[in-house]
Structures are given as structure tokens and as C-alpha cells.
Amino acid sequence: MRRDQTELPSLALCALFAVLAIGVTLLSGGVYRQCTTRAEKTGAGRTALSYLTNQLRRSDRAGAVEVTSFGGGDALRLEQEEGYELLLYCYDGQFRELYAGVDSEAVPADGTALFPMEVMSVRARSSRIFLALTASDGGTWETSVSLRCGESAL
Amino acid sequence: MRGGRSRLLELVLDLCVFAVCALICVLLLVRAGTISRGSERLTRAVYLAQTLAEDWKAGEAAPRTVEEEELTGELRETEGGGAEVTVTWNGETVYTIGEVRRNEG
Numbered sequence: 001m002r003r004d005q006t007e008l009p010s011l012a013l014c015a016l017f018a019v020l021a022i023g024v025t026l027l028s029g030g031v032y033r034q035c036t037t038r039a040e041k042t043g044a045g046r047t048a049l050s051y052l053t054n055q056l057r058r059s060d061r062a063g064a065v066e067v068t069s070f071g072g073g074d075a076l077r078l079e080q081e082e083g084y085e086l087l088l089y090c091y092d093g094q095f096r097e098l099y100a101g102v103d104s105e106a107v108p109a110d111g112t113a114l115f116p117m118e119v120m121s122v123r124a125r126s127s128r129i130f131l132a133l134t135a136s137d138g139g140t141w142e143t144s145v146s147l148r149c150g151e152s153a154l
Numbered sequence: 155m156r157g158g159r160s161r162l163l164e165l166v167l168d169l170c171v172f173a174v175c176a177l178i179c180v181l182l183l184v185r186a187g188t189i190s191r192g193s194e195r196l197t198r199a200v201y202l203a204q205t206l207a208e209d210w211k212a213g214e215a216a217p218r219t220v221e222e223e224e225l226t227g228e229l230r231e232t233e234g235g236g237a238e239v240t241v242t243w244n245g246e247t248v249y250t251i252g253e254v255r256r257n258e259g
Contacts, residue, residue, distance in 0.1 A: 006158035031183040035190040146212035
């Protein structure tokens with residue numbers, strides 16, 4: 001039986017079609033993964049810094065902010081209503097908040113985990129608080145907050 | 155024979171249509187990647203600008219320029235007693251805070 005002369009080119013074209021389809025699919029998958037990873041990283045950093053900044057702002061009054069250590073790293077202790085405080089810190093790969101009585105014997109694991117974050121670094125200088133957050137992938141997010149009530153907040 | 159040729163021609167045309175669609179897809183993907191990178195850059199620029207503004211509000215001297223990764227943040231005082239912050243990337247303005255005022259009292 002005589003083979004059709006166009007059979008081979010047809011097969012070659014089909015193969016080329018398949019290769020192109022696979023290439024586009026792989027490329028799409030790669031770009032989609034990159035975009036979602038980047039969006040997640042950016043979202044986590046933005047959420048964390050916004051949360052910290054807003055907590056500092058609402059506690060911006062005389063003697064209400066203290067930079068301390070808790071859970072093996074830096075922590076922010078924010079005075080709440082009488083007899084209560086809010087601790088913000090990183091522990092066990094999570095950024096946590098712990099709302100507790102001033103004299104409570106709470107441990108770092110008691111805090112509510114809010115989002116994944118490895119390290120929180122806090123420094124206070126004059127009326128400024130420097131915040132640096134390090135995610136599990138090593139990415140860092142930094143900002144600085146100038147307390148409106150000045151050094152008296154610290 | 156004629157049927158074979160017409161089938162081949164149809165395949166070539168199909169491939170051309172597919173190539174055009176694939177090209178459009180690739181361009182969209184490249185655009186998506188660019189927007190995604192731009193979004194991350196903008197977020198970092200916002201925090202860099204905010205940091206510069208907060209530092210100035212707390213008494214840091216001006217003008218001041220800070221480099222962070224690929225971004226350059228610049229704060230300069232304006233005639234009205236305030237300050238303006240501009241963050242650029244490769245000479246292109248990414249984010250600007252038009253008017254910053256010092257904390258009162």
C-alpha cells in the first residue's frame with residue numbers, strides 16, 4: 001500500500017503543534033507560580049507592617065509602648081486598658097499577639113498566631129521605632145514609626 | 155493526493171492560528187510578570203517613603219537620600235515648611251508623598 005506523500009509532513013506539523021502547546025502550558029504554569037508566590041510574599045509583608053504600624057498608632061500615648069524580649073526575640077509591649085497589655089512577637093515561625101493581664105504568667109506559645117513570620121526586630125531611638133520583619137524565605141520588610149507623643153510613649 | 159495536500163494546508167493554517175494565539179498568551183504572561191514585579195516594587199516604595207517621612211517627622215535632617223535594594227528614596231524640604239518624598243527606580247518615579255508635616259508638640 002502506497003503511503004500518502006503528505007503523511008510525514010502532517011505528522012511533523014502535529015508534533016510541532018504538540019511541542020508548542022506543551023511549551024506554552026509550561027511557561028504559563030511557571031509565570032503563574034511566580035506571580036502568586038510574589039503576591040503572597042508581598043501581601044504577607046504588607047499585612048504584617050500595616051498591622052504593626054496600626055497597633056503602634058493606637059497605643060501612641062505616654063508610657064504605653066515598650067520594646068522588650070519575649071519568645072526568644074524582640075517584642076513590642078503595648079499597654080491596653082488598665083491592667084492589660086498586648087504583646088507582639090515572633091515565635092515558632094509565626095507572628096503572634098498575646099493579650100493578657102500585666103502580671104499574668106503567659107508563655108510565648110499562648111499567643112494567637114496571626115501569620116507566618118520568622119523574626120521581628122525592633123529598635124527604639126528617640127521617638128522612633130524601627131521595625132524589621134524577616135519571613136521564612138529570608139525576605140525582609142522594614143519601616144519606621146515616629147510616635148506622635150514623642151519619647152514619652154517609650 | 156489532492157485530499158492529502160488540502161489536509162496539510164489545513165494543518166499549516168491551524169499551526170499559524172495556534173502560533174498567533176501562543177504569541178498573544180506569551181505577551182500576556184510577560185505583562186503579568188511585569189505587573190507583578192511592579193506591584194512588589196510599589197509596595198516596597200510605599201514603605202521606604204513612609205520610613206523617610208516618619209524619620210523626618212521625628213527630627214531627622216533633610217535633604218536625605220536612602221538606597222534600598224533597587225529603589226532610591228529622596229526626601230527634601232519644601233518652601234512651606236513641609237517635606238516631599240520621592241521614591242525612584244532606575245530614574246523612574248515609583249511613589250511620591252507630596253506633603254509631609256512634622257508632628258506637633
